[in-house]
Amino acid sequence: MNAGRGIPIALLGLSGVFSFTGCQPQTPLTPEQQAGKHLYEVRCAHCHEENDLNLKPAPPSLHHIGEQGILPNGGAATDAAIVNVVNDGKGKMPAFRGRFNEEQMNYLIAYLRTGLK
Ligand code: HEC
Numbered sequence: 707m708n709a710g711r712g713i714p715i716a717l718l719g720l721s722g723v724f725s726f727t728g729c730q731p732q733t734p735l736t737p738e739q740q741a742g743k744h745l746y747e748v749r750c751a752h753c754h755e756e757n758d759l760n761l762k763p764a765p766p767s768l769h770h771i772g773e774q775g776i777l778p779n780g781g782a783a784t785d786a787a788i789v790n791v792v793n794d795g796k797g798k799m800p801a802f803r804g805r806f807n808e809e810q811m812n813y814l815i816a817y818l819r820t821g822l823k
Contacts, residue, residue, distance in 0.1 A: 735823060742817025745810055749802070761798050772821025788815055 735743060750768075757764045766778030777783045777791075789811060795801035806814060 733823075735820065736816070738813050738816045739820055739823075740817075741810075742813035742815070743823075745806070745814050746817050746822070749805070753799070765799065768818055769822050771818045772823075783818075785815055788818065 752758045753761070753765045754768055768778070770776050770778070771783040771788070775783050777787060781787060791799070792806070792811065792814070793801060793803040
């Protein structure tokens with residue numbers, strides 16, 4: 707009986723250990739990536755994550771820029787290609803020319819390259 711009562715407590719203790727070691731926090735973002743994340747959340751996510759304007763087709767996910775280095779259109783996600791889309795817009799995406807200075811553009815790209823962590 708006593709041993710039976712002891713097991714759940716031991717399991718609880720173990721699960722505590724596993725959730726601590728098994729669920730590591732994500733690699734923290736650098737300050738640059740963090741700044742880019744803020745810009746992305748303010749300027750891009752309402753379309754690219756939430757599609758708040760209900761565009762059809764919905765704005766594509768930008769995750770593959772980071773994971774695979776490719777744009778939604780299948781092309782290579784070079785810095786220049788990203789800068790071009792952001793500056794000039796594309797289809798229903800508005801042009802952001804003049805909205806970001808060079809530093810901010812670099813932050814934004816640094817964040818896109820994390821795969822949107
Ligand atoms: C008003 C909604 C909207 C906003 C805001 C927006 N986008 Fe887009 N974006 C789109 C749409 C729609 C497309 C698809 C364009 C197409 O292929 O016709 C797109 C496409 C893209 C592409 C892929 C282009 C390609 O050729 O594959 C990138 C990269 C991109 N957006 C980045 C951004 C970034 C970075 C921001 C924030 C600075 C942003 N977008 C803000 C709607 C938006």
